[in-house]
Amino acid sequence: MKIALVGFMGSGKSTVGKLLSEHLRVPLIDTDAEIEKRTGMSIPEIFKKKGEEYFRELERLLIEELLSLPQQSVISTGGGLPTYFNNMELLNQKAFTVYLEADFEVLWQRISEDKNRPLVLLGKERVRELFEKRRPFYERAKLRVKTDVNSPEACVEEILSSLSFL
């Protein structure tokens, strides 16, 4: 089975994904890291030189490819990925989707100082609007786990216990 983590920037997709893949002993693919590896550019560099639309196309091609592979994996998606094209539908068809949920103030605290997320430059209020607009996409996931009150390890435990009921 594939497990795909979705949620807003700073919700812990990369952190929880790494731990979860180690627990399950399956490969981890972080879509941002994979795009950086394949293009030889950082995410801020891609946004600056090629534009966001180009980045969204790369995400789309990558997620289609990853979901068509037969092997088990944990996929940590970028925060915008499920909100473009029909990516969320595709994720739900081909993977067990988990929404890592957190209060906006907590998310903002985690991301506001980080220079690796170009959208943070929009400022707090526009990022809050983005968060509200994206929430309905994330809410279509099969499982929701709160990452503002749970440690990354506790989030992994919750996901594993849900999987054991499947």
Ligand SMILES: Nc1ncnc2c1ncn2[C@@H]1O[C@H](COP(=O)(O)OP(=O)(O)O)[C@@H](O)[C@H]1O
């Ligand atoms: N469950 C959690 N509890 C506390 N801090 C967390 C948790 N998950 C992630 N973090 C912290 O939040 C920041 C963003 O995490 P990251 O995994 O990069 O999020 P995402 O990939 O969803 O943008 C990191 O500094 C990380 O250490």
Ligand SMILES: O=C(O)C1=C[C@@H](OP(=O)(O)O)[C@@H](O)[C@H](O)C1
């Ligand atoms: O929310 C977004 O649109 C983005 C989230 C980032 O990933 P994280 O959610 O892992 O920060 C990264 O894909 C890029 O900066 C755009």
Ligand SMILES: [Mg+2]
């Ligand atoms: Mg990430």
